[in-house]
Amino acid sequence: AQTALPTFGRGAFQESSDAGIDIVGMYQYCTRYNTFVSHTDQIEQKLITAIMTAMQSPRGPVHLSIPIDVLRSTARPPHEHVDLNKLLRENATCDQIALRELYSNIVKSDKFSLVLGGGCGEAIGLILELADLLDATIVTTPHGKGLVGSNHCRYKGVIGFAGHDSARTALSEDNADIVIAIETNLSEWASSGWNEDYLLNKRLVHIDSSE
The missing domain is CATH 3.40.50.1220 (TPP-binding domain)
Incomplete structure (x- = not known):
């Protein structure tokens, strides 16, 4: 987990934003999908994309950088019409x-x-x-x-x-x-x-x- 958004650029312990140790920038060279989640509304879509990218051929590592305050926030209900099992079906x-x-x-x-x-x-x-x-x-x-x-x-x-x-x-x-x-x-x-x-x-x- 990433440190909380309000602490970015203030030298927080384990900060890995682009103002600290840029983990997202580092992982772009060794992952198939690599992104920063800045809001709860992004979690579902980016998580689905990460899972699909990791599981579909050619398989490979993925990385989501999620600030701790975003993880602790209340997410909106998932979209009912998204069926992950269908999305992961072999092509x-x-x-x-x-x-x-x-x-x-x-x-x-x-x-x-x-x-x-x-x-x-x-x-x-x-x-x-x-x-x-x-x-x-x-x-x-x-x-x-x-x-x-x-x-x-x-x-x-x-x-x-x-x-x-x-x-x-x-x-x-x-x-x-x-x-x-x-x-x-x-x-x-x-x-x-x-x-x-x-x-x-x-x-x-x-x-x-x-x-």
Whole structure:
């Protein structure tokens, strides 16, 4: 554990911030994931990232530097839609378990929306066929803009910062039982500050080759 945040730079015993012995700086050369946790709201996401990085191939050491006052603080409730067991499942060319679960959810649902990221270019023809089969609306992230013509009957615009109201409406719970995000990292820019109302929630199915 790191010394408490208010003591940084004051020569506290065992201080390992960048003002003392910079442990995070030292560990960057011998870990696969190495970060400083400055607030309780960061703990869940950074802990999940650390566990996934440590357990997935190629496996390796990870390091979280957490100040003692952050460790002693009350954390907010965990996100219900985060399933660590699924995230740690061994990667495969096609995850049959996830595929069956997705099919089961699709069969039980009526309304769909596809969110297309910049990595969809080579598969855009197949994705448009999928949209027709599901009768789904389509929105794009800023990096996916241009993959679908603005006059396409299913296209509802761009999601993210400076995005379109029509895109947000298409992703609302009233208009989409399942939101399928394809080849996007769902960054702050693409998700309007990681918005949980219409994107980062239990309706989301995330398909990304980099995950």
